[in-house]
Amino acid sequence: MLQLTKRTEYGLIALTHLATRAGEVVSVRELCEAYPLPKRLVAEVLKDLCREGLVDSTRGASGGYALARPAAEVSVGTVVATLEGHPSLTSCESLGAYVANATRGVCELESNCPIKSPIHQLRASLWSMLEATSLADLAQHDRAVSTAFLSR
Amino acid sequence: MLQLTKRTEYGLIALTHLATRAGEVVSVRELCEAYPLPKRLVAEVLKDLCREGLVDSTRGASGGYALARPAAEVSVGTVVATLEGHPSLTSCESLGAYVANATRGVCELESNCPIKSPIHQLRASLWSMLEATSLADLAQHDRAVSTAFLSR
DNA sequence: CGAAAGCGCACCATATTGGTGCTGTATCCG
DNA sequence: CGGATACAGCACCAATATGGTGCGCTTTCG
Numbered sequence A, B: 001m002l003q004l005t006k007r008t009e010y011g012l013i014a015l016t017h018l019a020t021r022a023g024e025v026v027s028v029r030e031l032c033e034a035y036p037l038p039k040r041l042v043a044e045v046l047k048d049l050c051r052e053g054l055v056d057s058t059r060g061a062s063g064g065y066a067l068a069r070p071a072a073e074v075s076v077g078t079v080v081a082t083l084e085g086h087p088s089l090t091s092c093e094s095l096g097a098y099v100a101n102a103t104r105g106v107c108e109l110e111s112n113c114p115i116k117s118p119i120h121q122l123r124a125s126l127w128s129m130l131e132a133t134s135l136a137d138l139a140q141h142d143r144a145v146s147t148a149f150l151s152r
Numbered sequence C: 001c002g003a004a005a006g007c008g009c010a011c012c013a014t015a016t017t018g019g020t021g022c023t024g025t026a027t028c029c030g
Numbered sequence D: 001c002g003g004a005t006a007c008a009g010c011a012c013c014a015a016t017a018t019g020g021t022g023c024g025c026t027t028t029c030g
Helices: A006-019 A028-034 A039-051 A076-084 A091-099 A116-132 A135-139 B006-019 B028-034 B039-051 B076-084 B091-099 B116-132 B135-139
Strands: A055-058 A064-067 B055-058 B064-067
Touching: A006 A028, A006 A039, A006 A064, A006 A076, A006 A135, A028 A039, A028 A064, A039 A055, A039 A064, A039 A076, A076 A116, A076 A135, A116 B116, A116 B135, A135 B116, B006 B028, B006 B039, B006 B064, B006 B076, B006 B135, B028 B039, B028 B064, B039 B055, B039 B064, B039 B076, B076 B116, B076 B135
Parallel strands: none
Antiparallel strands: A055 A064, B055 B064
16 A cells, blocks of 8 residues: 555654754653653654664663754655555566565566656656655644745 | 556556557557456456446457557546545545545544645645656656756 | 456465563663 | 562563455446
8 A cells, every 4th residue: 555554654753753952862751641642652663763773762660752853854755665665566677676676576667668767757656746845844743844946 | 655556557557558449449458468467357347347337348259458648638646546546645544535524534643733734735746746647648758757846 | 259358356475564572781879 | 587578581462553355346448
């Protein structure tokens, strides 16, 4: 499906919340009191984000997480890529682009795939939209976001 | 995952092929000889597209499918929506936008969901990209597609 | 008539997703 | 010191989505 996973959704919500408290250490408990999210899963996601260096963790009582970088420097695309890999719309995209010339795993349709090129364009556009939106944008959610892409 | 399903992928390939043979009736067999696709599944997808009025079917020997409308008038968005529903990135999006005020099924985060608005923007942008790309665009796959969206 | 091709409906194996259990370790505070 | 709080790691599970198949029926061409 053309949809973000819950993990990604929770991750974005958590990171956005962290963005509103830059510098502070926020516990998973606080996050789950602010929004009705499954605590354990959110913790799991934060752990992943920590491993990937997007957040810093502090252990022990009064511990928690904090953004590792300024909110404006973390794009939604980075978060998505971290939590569910690069968006690649079609399978030949992912195989073609990332496995490249490996004997196994190359898109069987290869050069005669009739939709490869335009779909690639769409994917690139989607990706650049995600890249162009930062956590800071999400944080001030009344602001118009990526309006450039809406102007047609 | 932020990815189209195989069904959608096959559907786009099939429709694009049909676009190159406007007016003619093309059998599933021909499609699967042109590209290495699982025949039965492609047939299943074409059936769905037929029910939704995107293609016309002709039964009997020398039967097959043909585009019901000019390729330029069928957007990728329409195909995606037909085969896997509207792209809605987040679950609160889909619940919020389509179930609206129903007692059950409303996004629990509702108004305090911190990422709703910007994600909605992204979704709208994605959607308009899909809408702006037609089967005719896919058919002539060397053409630049939706470059407007790449200009940032 | 018989082969080709679509129609309908059900069914299945696997992968992904969303979520939980449990144990361990670090840190704060009284 | 000792408990309470909170992250770390690992494994596991149920539900759902996905990709794909079986099979018999109907329609049409030659």
